[in-house]
Amino acid sequence: MKAFKFIAIVGLIATVGISCSTERATAVQNKAGVQLWGENCVRCHNTPSPASFNDADWSTIEMHMKVRANLTATESQKIFEFIRSAN
Amino acid sequence: MKKLLVLLAIIVSVGTTYGQEKSKESRFMVRGYGSASYISLDSADEHDSGSSFNMGTFAPIFLFKASDKLMFEAELEFEYEHGEFEIMLEYANLSYILNDYMTVRAGKFILPFGTFGERLHPSWINKLASMPLGFGHGAVSPSSGVGAEVRGAFDFKGSKINYALYATNGPKLKTDAHGAGMLEFGLTDDNNKNKAIGGRLGYLPFSDSSLELGFSFMNATVGDAHTDYEDTKANLFAYDLSYVKKINPLGGVIDIKAQYNQSTVDDRTYEIHDENDVPSDLVINDNKSTAYYAQLSYKPTMSNNDFIKNLEFVGRMSKVETPDASPETSDLESTTFGINYWLSWRSAIKVNYQLIDGIGGHGAVDDKVFTIQWVIGL
Numbered sequence: 127m128k129a130f131k132f133i134a135i136v137g138l139i140a141t142v143g144i145s146c147s148t149e150r151a152t153a154v155q156n157k158a159g160v161q162l163w164g165e166n167c168v169r170c171h172n173t174p175s176p177a178s179f180n181d182a183d184w185s186t187i188e189m190h191m192k193v194r195a196n197l198t199a200t201e202s203q204k205i206f207e208f209i210r211s212a213n
Numbered sequence: 214m215k216k217l218l219v220l221l222a223i224i225v226s227v228g229t230t231y232g233q234e235k236s237k238e239s240r241f242m243v244r245g246y247g248s249a250s251y252i253s254l255d256s257a258d259e260h261d262s263g264s265s266f267n268m269g270t271f272a273p274i275f276l277f278k279a280s281d282k283l284m285f286e287a288e289l290e291f292e293y294e295h296g297e298f299e300i301m302l303e304y305a306n307l308s309y310i311l312n313d314y315m316t317v318r319a320g321k322f323i324l325p326f327g328t329f330g331e332r333l334h335p336s337w338i339n340k341l342a343s344m345p346l347g348f349g350h351g352a353v354s355p356s357s358g359v360g361a362e363v364r365g366a367f368d369f370k371g372s373k374i375n376y377a378l379y380a381t382n383g384p385k386l387k388t389d390a391h392g393a394g395m396l397e398f399g400l401t402d403d404n405n406k407n408k409a410i411g412g413r414l415g416y417l418p419f420s421d422s423s424l425e426l427g428f429s430f431m432n433a434t435v436g437d438a439h440t441d442y443e444d445t446k447a448n449l450f451a452y453d454l455s456y457v458k459k460i461n462p463l464g465g466v467i468d469i470k471a472q473y474n475q476s477t478v479d480d481r482t483y484e485i486h487d488e489n490d491v492p493s494d495l496v497i498n499d500n501k502s503t504a505y506y507a508q509l510s511y512k513p514t515m516s517n518n519d520f521i522k523n524l525e526f527v528g529r530m531s532k533v534e535t536p537d538a539s540p541e542t543s544d545l546e547s548t549t550f551g552i553n554y555w556l557s558w559r560s561a562i563k564v565n566y567q568l569i570d571g572i573g574g575h576g577a578v579d580d581k582v583f584t585i586q587w588v589i590g591l
Contacts, residue, residue, distance in 0.1 A: 138416075138426070150371025154420050165422045168466065169457050171338045171590075172558040186240040186278040189308075190286060192316075195332065196366040196375035196415065199313035 159208025176212040245273040248336040250586035257579040268293040282310040315365040325377040325413040326355045326429045327451040327472040337590035340527045341551045342565045347504025347533030356399045373417040383409025383433035393483040394497040409433030427453040449476045465513040473505040497538045506531035527551040545571035559590030
């Protein structure tokens with residue numbers, strides 16, 4: 127169990143080191159809403175079509191999902207701007 | 214007392230801020246999900262074997278967006294099973310978005326202990342008809358709690374971090390002949406002055422959010438006040454993992470989910486009474502319970518055939534283990550295979566075959582369960 131914990135901690139530190147960089151941060155900031163929509167919904171359930179709800183309902187769902195799925199403010203804003211624009 | 218003061222400060226702060234804000238938008242929605250199923254059980258105990266249609270569950274969710282920052286949400290669950298009709302309040306809480314990085318919630322909420330309970334348990338999201346062993350109501354996993362919570366998420370140099378920290382009334386220690394040493398979750402009343410403190414930290418290292426690693430904890434005093442058990446403490450923790458990725462060479466999306474829960478309760482001697490009310494001592498030392506599951510699913514989303522594109526193949530292993538001395542002792546393993554056909558993005562027909570074996574509360578278990586379930590997200 128100690129060996130497992132050691133490997134897990136080292137692995138996590140290595141993952142943090144590899145995944146964090148200024149270039150990646152800029153790439154994430156420049157992501158479009160459609161890309162974030164494709165990446166985030168599917169983490170728990172199938173991705174809904176923008177036509178599944180009207181704009182007013184999407185506004186309520188946006189707040190619900192931001193809290194429930196712990197989306198960042200930027201993700202939430204971009205995803206639901208895309209959905210409303212495509213609806 | 215300090216915890217209460219912090220909680221009070223948060224509530225006053227939210228109330229004051231909200232009082233200064235004009236409502237820009239107000240929306241009310243009723244959504245939810247429901248299911249119906251057919252189950253065939255082949256059990257080692259012939260009395261349990263048989264097959265039946267189940268009316269399943271209906272869970273309406275009420276969402277009220279009072280403003281751009283304030284929301285109320287509640288979920289009821291109607292269930293008719295084994296001739297009994299039940300209505301349960303899954304959660305009912307207020308959320309207030311303090312800023313881009315922090316939201317405060319108060320009321321009854323699903324606890325962020327791992328991810329299965331909070332994100333994956335609804336039948337239209339859960340990829341199999343059953344829950345993993347130990348992850349249902351009243352099992353090794355904390356379900357819901359009444360209290361207050363702060364949560365949020367933020368980018369961190371190309372990766373993402375999310376967090377939740379809460380104080381709730383906490384679980385209660387069972388001391389009766391049927392459940393001595395086990396914990397009861399989801400209670401609305403507090404059985405002592407102590408508040409449970411818990412939280413979850415999630416880390417998404419990759420910029421496409423495909424991988425999430427999480428650690429959760431909960432610490433509480435769980436014994437009833439003014440009893441011999443009032444100082445009994447419980448410590449719980451969980452690790453969770455999620456990896457969802459479209460793999461072009463495989464022609465579809467793979468989804469890996471896993472969670473490990475552990476609960477430890479202080480050593481205690483319980484005075485229990487049998488059916489003739491004769492008392493005896495039950496010593497439960499090393500009171501550790503564990504539950505885990507690992508699940509893999511594959512959906513051939515890139516197929517040119519519409520029928521195949523809507524299929525999903527799922528496999529899950531789960532295990533629950535409670536102390537040998539406990540009246541509810543169990544050491545059960547389950548393997549489940551499933552094929553889902555998605556009628557829409559939120560409606561599916563699931564066909565499952567589950568094998569459960571080990572030691573349950575009433576002896577040896579060797580069950581084979583065949584289930585057909587129709588689920589719909591509303």
